[in-house]
Amino acid sequence: MDETTLPTVILGAGFTGLFATLHLCHRRYPHHIVLIDRAERFVFKPLLYELLSGEMTDTQVQPRYAELFECDSVTFVQDDIATIDLETRTVKLTSGLCYRYGNLVLGLGSVPTYFDILGAEAHTFAFRTGEDALALRRQLRDCLQRATQADVEQRQTLLTIAIVGAGPAGLEMAATLADLLPKWYDRLHGDPKDIRIVVLNRSHEILKDDINGHLREIVQTALQTRKVSVEIIQGVAVKAVLPDALKYEQNHEIKVLQTATVIWTAGNGLHPLVQQLAISDENRDRTGRLRVVPTLQLPDFPEVFVGGDCAVLEKPLPATAQVAYQQGAAIAHNLYAIAQGQPPKPATVALRGTLMKLGLGESVANLFDRVPITGRAGHLVRHGTYLELLPVYVHNFKATVGWLTDEIFQRPSRTSSKPLTSMRLLQRVGDVAAAIVVMSSGLLLWRAAQPTQFEQTLRSTQLPALLDRLQQKQG
Numbered sequence: 001m002d003e004t005t006l007p008t009v010i011l012g013a014g015f016t017g018l019f020a021t022l023h024l025c026h027r028r029y030p031h032h033i034v035l036i037d038r039a040e041r042f043v044f045k046p047l048l049y050e051l052l053s054g055e056m057t058d059t060q061v062q063p064r065y066a067e068l069f070e071c072d073s074v075t076f077v078q079d080d081i082a083t084i085d086l087e088t089r090t091v092k093l094t095s096g097l098c099y100r101y102g103n104l105v106l107g108l109g110s111v112p113t114y115f116d117i118l119g120a121e122a123h124t125f126a127f128r129t130g131e132d133a134l135a136l137r138r139q140l141r142d143c144l145q146r147a148t149q150a151d152v153e154q155r156q157t158l159l160t161i162a163i164v165g166a167g168p169a170g171l172e173m174a175a176t177l178a179d180l181l182p183k184w185y186d187r188l189h190g191d192p193k194d195i196r197i198v199v200l201n202r203s204h205e206i207l208k209d210d211i212n213g214h215l216r217e218i219v220q221t222a223l224q225t226r227k228v229s230v231e232i233i234q235g236v237a238v239k240a241v242l243p244d245a246l247k248y249e250q251n252h253e254i255k256v257l258q259t260a261t262v263i264w265t266a267g268n269g270l271h272p273l274v275q276q277l278a279i280s281d282e283n284r285d286r287t288g289r290l291r292v293v294p295t296l297q298l299p300d301f302p303e304v305f306v307g308g309d310c311a312v313l314e315k316p317l318p319a320t321a322q323v324a325y326q327q328g329a330a331i332a333h334n335l336y337a338i339a340q341g342q343p344p345k346p347a348t349v350a351l352r353g354t355l356m357k358l359g360l361g362e363s364v365a366n367l368f369d370r371v372p373i374t375g376r377a378g379h380l381v382r383h384g385t386y387l388e389l390l391p392v393y394v395h396n397f398k399a400t401v402g403w404l405t406d407e408i409f410q411r412p413s414r415t416s417s418k419p420l421t422s423m424r425l426l427q428r429v430g431d432v433a434a435a436i437v438v439m440s441s442g443l444l445l446w447r448a449a450q451p452t453q454f455e456q457t458l459r460s461t462q463l464p465a466l467l468d469r470l471q472q473k474q475g
Helices: 015-026 045-053 130-147 152-158 168-187 213-224 321-339 375-388 393-410 422-449 451-460 463-474
Strands: 008-011 033-037 074-078 081-085 090-093 098-100 103-106 110-112 160-164 196-200 230-233 236-242 245-250 253-258 261-264 268-270 304-306 353-357 363-367 371-374
Touching (some): 008 015, 015 033, 015 103, 045 168, 130 168, 130 261, 152 160, 152 253, 168 213, 168 230, 168 353, 213 230, 213 353, 213 371, 304 321, 363 375
Parallel strands (some): 008 033, 103 304, 160 261, 196 230
Antiparallel strands (some): 081 090, 110 268, 245 253, 353 363, 363 371
16 A cells, blocks of 8 residues: 555544544545544543532543544544554554554553552552543442441541542542532531541652642642641652551651542553553653654654653653643644645644642632632633633533533522522622633634534524523623
């Protein structure tokens, strides 16, 4: 087969791979695209906390890939990847399928790393997929239910939640559970004061060497003002995880924390397939990630593009969703340019600030790392921003309108069960305005690009009814 007619194969349908595919579809890329991932659904990982808490639905947080593509040039293959041969340009799958490629995109992401700690992989809960979120939800609800009929010692074990790692994932989890679990336990007529949320941190400060490090004080304050105060144990090394306990070392002393639930957020490792690639050590960093040139191509294999957690540039970038999806768009731009006989261009990634969930209905949105917006307003900006980034505009626009409706009309008040008055409605609308501002620029750009489809989408959502209801309330 002529190499010019070979498909472009994209491995991994996370932020890098999926956004590269969607941008290529939008540009009417002339080559066939084969997108391969082991999962059936795309997982918008920053919103997994909302799936755990029930603040958002399964279809909003992890839509099926089959529902995301309206492009005949894409074939989605749900399968595991067995081998990647860069010399022969061949990808083999565990099912026996084999694909030769003209161009390859590696967006495989990372995997959890457990540092060879005894029992860590077997007895902890990961939090990377929708299945992880739902499994953790079942575990927590089961522990709370059992605690209502347990003796004092067993109840303490069931109601102690340990979180290993004080990076953004661990702290967002702690803040979410510190609001969520008391709410659930109170419904079972338990005493929320018995719940204990413990974060174990190897460093002596939270968010160490993280892009969110400048938010340390805001996060610490938020953790102490939740429905259950979060404990942070610093300077510890986890030694073992047992079915009902966690052993750790602090100040050269071994200690035991009795707990039925350990959540692992302590670190990410290199994907095994990336480790196995025939790439020299000089073209890897110290963790094994692949060094790429500014155009995101491999130096020795320019037909291969790499983005997200697998790639490292001369100036390292944080392993965040905003980096991965921008790199996916840049890869798509360069693949299209090559197909048109034009040279690829260096990828440009703009860091637009950070977003962290700090409890139910509260977040910090640090826009462009200059303006931290906290509390309820931060929550609205975070939600609006993430919904705007959902991978297909028809999907995210409907999700956003549904969310705005819930926020304005359906969310129960925390302090009162009184009906929503005109004054309270106007206050709530004012809060939601922050999220609308965040969404508006992308909405207008998209409308300009696809006016007919926009009008169809507008009519298919609840937005007209939402505006009518607002006018009626204000009247």
